[in-house]
Structures are given as C-alpha cells and as structure tokens.
Amino acid sequence: MPSLRNKAISGASWSLTGRLLRQGVNFIVGILLARLLLPEQYGLVGMATVFIYILFTFVDSGFNYALIQKSECTQADYSTVFYINFVISLIAFIILYNSAPWISEFYNEPKLIKLVRVLSIVVILMAFTLVQRSIIIREVNYRLLARIEFFSQLLSGVIGIILAYTNFGVWALVWKILLNQLFINIQLWLMNKWKPSLVFSKNSFNQLFGFGSKILFSGILQRIYIESYKLVVGKVYSSHELGLFTRADQFQKLPSSTVNNSILSVVFPIFSKMQNDPKRFKQALIKTISIVMFYNFNAMVLLAIIAKPLIQVLLGEKWIGVIEYLQLLCAVGLFVPLQGLIMQTFSSKGKSGMYLINEIINKLLMIPAIFLGVLFSIKSMIFGMIISTLVSLFINIYYVNKLIDFKVRELLKILFPSLRVVTLMGTVSLLMSHYFTDLVSPTILLILLILVSLICIVLFSILLKVEAFFEIKKIIKEKILVKLILKNP
Numbered sequence: 001m002p003s004l005r006n007k008a009i010s011g012a013s014w015s016l017t018g019r020l021l022r023q024g025v026n027f028i029v030g031i032l033l034a035r036l037l038l039p040e041q042y043g044l045v046g047m048a049t050v051f052i053y054i055l056f057t058f059v060d061s062g063f064n065y066a067l068i069q070k071s072e073c074t075q076a077d078y079s080t081v082f083y084i085n086f087v088i089s090l091i092a093f094i095i096l097y098n099s100a101p102w103i104s105e106f107y108n109e110p111k112l113i114k115l116v117r118v119l120s121i122v123v124i125l126m127a128f129t130l131v132q133r134s135i136i137i138r139e140v141n142y143r144l145l146a147r148i149e150f151f152s153q154l155l156s157g158v159i160g161i162i163l164a165y166t167n168f169g170v171w172a173l174v175w176k177i178l179l180n181q182l183f184i185n186i187q188l189w190l191m192n193k194w195k196p197s198l199v200f201s202k203n204s205f206n207q208l209f210g211f212g213s214k215i216l217f218s219g220i221l222q223r224i225y226i227e228s229y230k231l232v233v234g235k236v237y238s239s240h241e242l243g244l245f246t247r248a249d250q251f252q253k254l255p256s257s258t259v260n261n262s263i264l265s266v267v268f269p270i271f272s273k274m275q276n277d278p279k280r281f282k283q284a285l286i287k288t289i290s291i292v293m294f295y296n297f298n299a300m301v302l303l304a305i306i307a308k309p310l311i312q313v314l315l316g317e318k319w320i321g322v323i324e325y326l327q328l329l330c331a332v333g334l335f336v337p338l339q340g341l342i343m344q345t346f347s348s349k350g351k352s353g354m355y356l357i358n359e360i361i362n363k364l365l366m367i368p369a370i371f372l373g374v375l376f377s378i379k380s381m382i383f384g385m386i387i388s389t390l391v392s393l394f395i396n397i398y399y400v401n402k403l404i405d406f407k408v409r410e411l412l413k414i415l416f417p418s419l420r421v422v423t424l425m426g427t428v429s430l431l432m433s434h435y436f437t438d439l440v441s442p443t444i445l446l447i448l449l450i451l452v453s454l455i456c457i458v459l460f461s462i463l464l465k466v467e468a469f470f471e472i473k474k475i476i477k478e479k480i481l482v483k484l485i486l487k488n489p
Contacts, residue, residue: 021150023254029157030250033172034315036164039243045173046246047107047234048115050227051099052123055092057223058216059085059127066208067134076201077208082131083200089127096120107234111170118174125181131196132188148187156180217356221363228366229381232373245378247315248325251307252333255299282404286414287471289341294418294468296337301426302453304330305433309446328382335393342396351403358399362392417466425456 034042063081067073097117104112136145160176168175234242303310304327311322339362346355369384400406432452436445461469 021146022153025150025153025157027254029153029161029176031314032161033164033176034247034319036161037169037172038240039247039319039321040239041170041173041243042246043234043239043241043243044109044111044115044170045119045177046230046242047109047239048103048112048119049177050231050234051103051116052096052119054220054223054227055096056089056123056126057219059089059092059123060130060216060219063208063216064130064134067131067138073138074201074204075197076199077204078131078135078194079196079199080201080204081134081208082196084205085127085130086124089124092123093120096123107239109239115170115174119177122178122181125178125185128185129181129188132192132194135192135194144191148184148191152180152183152187155183217359221359225363225366228370229373229385232370232381233378236374237378241321241378244319244321245325247319248322248329251310251322251326252300252303252329255296255303282406285341285345285404285406286410289338289411290414290418290468291471292337292341293415294421294466294472297334297415297418297422298425298453298457300330300334301422302429302450305426305429305453306446306449308437309442309449312442313446325378325382328379328386332382332385332389335389339389339393339396342393342400345400345403354399354403358392358396361395365392365395417464418468420464421457421460421466421469424460425453428456429453 063084067077067081097120100113100116100120103116104110133145156176156179159179160172163172163175230242230246233245307323307326307330311319311326315322343355343358346358365388366385369381369388372384373381394408397406397408397411401408429449429452433445433449436448440448458469460466
C-alpha cells in the first residue's frame with residue numbers, strides 16, 4: 001500500500017497540475033467569451049447563480065467534509081450521505097424553480113425566470129458527484145480528478161464559445177455551466193468504482209452529522225458572504241455593474257486559486273492524519289504558510305500593478321470598468337489564503353465547533369462592508385471588505401493560538417521576509433508603470449511589467465535570502481509541496 005507521504009506527493013502534484021490545466025482552459029475560454037458577450041450578460045448569470053449557490057450549500061450539507069475527516073468510512077456511510085444529498089437537491093430544485101418569478105421581480109429583470117429555472121438543474125447534477133469526490137479526495141487520487149475536470153472544462157468551454165459566436169448571448173454561459181457539470185458527472189460515475197447500496201444508516205447519519213452540521217452552518221455563512229456582495233451590486237446598481245464586479249473578482253481569484261486551492265484541497269486530508277501529532281502539525285502549517293503567502297503576496301501585488309494593460313489587452317475597452325474593482329479586490333485577496341489555512345487547522349483537528357464560531361465572527365464582521373455598498377458605492381464596499389478581512393484574520397489567529405500555540409508574532413516572523421520582497425518589487429514596478437504608460441502600447445507595457453516584476457522577485461529574494469523563495473524553487477523542481485512539509489512516517 002502507498003505510504004501517506006507518497007500519496008501526498010502524488011496528490012499535491014496532480015492537484016496542482018489539474019488546476020493549472022483547468023484554470024488555463026477557463027482563462028482562455030473566459031477571455032474569448034468576454035470578447036463575444038457583454039458585461040450585463042455576465043451580470044444576469046451572476047444574479048441567477050446567487051440563490052442557486054446558496055441553496056447548494058444545503059445540498060453539500062457538510063457530510064462530505066465529515067466523510068473525508070473520518071478515519072474509516074463504510075459503504076453505509078457513503079450510501080447514507082448519497083441519499084441525503086440527493087433528497088435535499090430535489091427540494092432545493094423545487095424551491096428554486098418556484099422562486100424564479102420572485103427572483104426576477106427582486107432584480108427587476110424578466111429574463112431571470114427562465115435563466116434561474118434552467119440553471120437550477122445544476123443543483124441536482126452537483127449532488128450526484130459529492131460522495132464520488134469525497135472518495136477520490138480521501139484516496140488522494142487527484143490524478144483522476146484532474147483529468148475529469150480538465151476535459152469537462154475544455155468541452156463545455158468550446159461549446160460555450162460556439163454558442164456565443166452564433167448569437168446565443170447569455171445562454172452560452174448557461175449551457176457552459178450545465179454541460180461542464182454534466183461532463184463531470186458522466187466521467188465520475190464511469191471511472192469511479194463506488195456505487196450506492198440500498199441502505200440508509202441512522203447510526204452513520206448521527207456520527208457524520210455531529211461533525212458535518214457545524215461545517216454545514218459554516219458553509220452557509222461562507223456562501224451567503226460570497227453571494228451577498230453580488231446580490232447588493234445586482235440589486236442596488238445594475239446587471240452591467242455586476243458583470244464588471246464579477247469579472248474583476250474572477251481575475252483576482254485566478255492566480256491565487258490556481259495554486260492555493262490545490263494546496264488547501266490536499267492540506268485537509270493530510271493535516272487530518274497529523275491531528276494527533278501537534279509538533280508535526282505545527283511545523284507543516286508553518287511551512288505551508290510561508291510558501292503559500294510568498295507566492296500570494298507577489299501574485300496579488302503584481303496583478304494590481306498590471307491590471308490596466310491586462311484588461312485593455314485581453315478584454316477590450318467595453319470592460320475598462322473592471323480595472324479599479326480588480327485593483328481594490330487584489331488587496332482583499334492578499335490574506336485570503338492565510339485565512340483558509342487557519343480555518344483548515346480547525347477542521348483538520350476535528351474542531352468543527354471552533355470552525356463554526358470563527359466563521360460566524362468572520363461573517364458578522366463583513367456586514368458593515370455590505371452596508372457601505374448599499375449606502376455609498378461598490379468601491380466603498382470593497383474598502384470595507386479589506387478592513388473586515390484583516391480584523392477577522394487576527395481573531396482567527398487568536399483561536400488558533402489556543403489550539404496549537406501559534407502566536408501573532410510567529411506569524412509576522414514568517415511573513416516579514418515575503419513582505420520585504422513584495423514591497424521592493426511593487427515599488428520598482430509601480431515606478432516603471434508610471435513612466436512608461438504613455439510611451440508604449442498596453443501590450444508592450446504588460447510584457448515589460450511582468451518581466452521586470454519577476455526579475456525583481458528573484459533578485460530581491462536571493463539578495464535577502466528569503467527561505468520561502470528557495471523552497472518554491474524546490475517545489476518547481478520536484479513539482480510537489482507536500483514532500484517538503486511531511487517527514488517520513
């Protein structure tokens with residue numbers, strides 16, 4: 001049987017590879033669709049999916065996290081969760097289908113009735129994959145998952161582009177979403193050997209619900225938080241502004257989600273196996289934070305600097321309103337991966353109650369930002385998001401310190417070298433951007449800024465002997481993170 005270390009190495013490698021391929025396809029498809037479609041068409045889909053994704057959180061129900069976290073799972077466990085997910089998905093679909101006229105009236109967008117009703121099908125499709133995904137993640141079989149998701153994104157993306165080119169408008173986006181999930185479903189059921197049995201275990205339900213219920217409530221809070229900003233923008237402003245905000249948010253999440261989500265997806269099952277070894281757990285957490293945050297600080301600052309020429313070159317003038325939103329959202333994204341790692345500490349340790357408490361605190365802190373959006377402007381709302389994220393981060397660290405003796409000063413010591421590098425890189429790149437903007441074309445400026453920024457990151461990291469940089473060199477060489485944070489078992 002493969003060791004934990006070997007499984008982790010293979011899992012993280014394929015998780016990262018899969019996300020790079022999938023995000024690459026998604027990025028190219030997104031650029032082509034954005035050139036063929038209008039911001040308001042993206043906004044309409046954003047309005048429709050707000051309520052769909054909130055209800056899907058109930059379908060997910062936290063049981064799948066419980067399956068991953070549980071040391072040993074039985075066929076009864078898997079089958080019980082499968083039937084729970086399916087029944088809840090049917091209820092969610094019925095609610096969404098019948099609520100479509102109300103949602104349309106809420107936004108004052110008649111087109112939303114059909115959009116919501118068709119997109120609601122995705123809730124049922126996603127329910128059929130939850131247990132299958134949990135099994136793959138438990139087995140750290142990210143090679144299979146990477147292959148499935150890549151081909152699904154590619155096929156649905158090509159079809160979406162063809163539909164957009166042939167004037168299907170907003171429906172090109174709708175069918176892209178539905179077909180992507182349908183292709184994932186087909187492949188998961190064909191390639192994964194597990195099938196549900198005609199059994200529902202009350203004992204399994206009680207055991208899994210004890211952990212999963214708290215994750216469920218946390219997930220609901222998280223999803224409401226994510227979608228509430230879209231709801232405010234769509235309701236108070238317009239589908240056009242929501243399209244711009246949604247596109248900016250997608251760009252902001254692209255560099256971080258490609259690597260950070262790959263790491264987080266592997267960290268949970270691997271950290272869960274370390275939960276009874278506090279010293280090893282803390283060392284792994286520190287190593288992961290140093291590497292992830294070095295990457296994320298530089299990625300977010302670089303993205304904010306190149307935002308203007310990037311949008312001009314890739315999307316064109318009709319999307320120029322994305323630039324300011326994107327630059328501000330990059331500040332929000334600076335510490336998001338760190339917060340994700342901190343929250344994974346609670347769930348990996350089996351402290352779902354502490355996880356829930358921190359999620360409640362985090363989301364309550366976001367309420368003022370939403371009111372700023374309602375009362376003033378979208379930019380004011382994003383400023384509120386920045387402040388709320390920082391405050392909630394320090395509160396989360398306070399609770400983690402109680403759990404694994406991880407103090408704020410330790411965190412600052414880990415982050416300081418990366419902050420020095422990104423400050424120097426940002427200063428040089430900003431000066432260059434200021435003096436060259438009117439001298440060269442946006443395409444040339446974009447290329448120059450990326451090259452100079454990367455050179456600065458490498459140069460300053462070597463001069464300042466930043467450990468995280470040298471660790472990343474090993475990661476690139478060996479194509480693996482977990483090998484560096486796990487000792488031989």
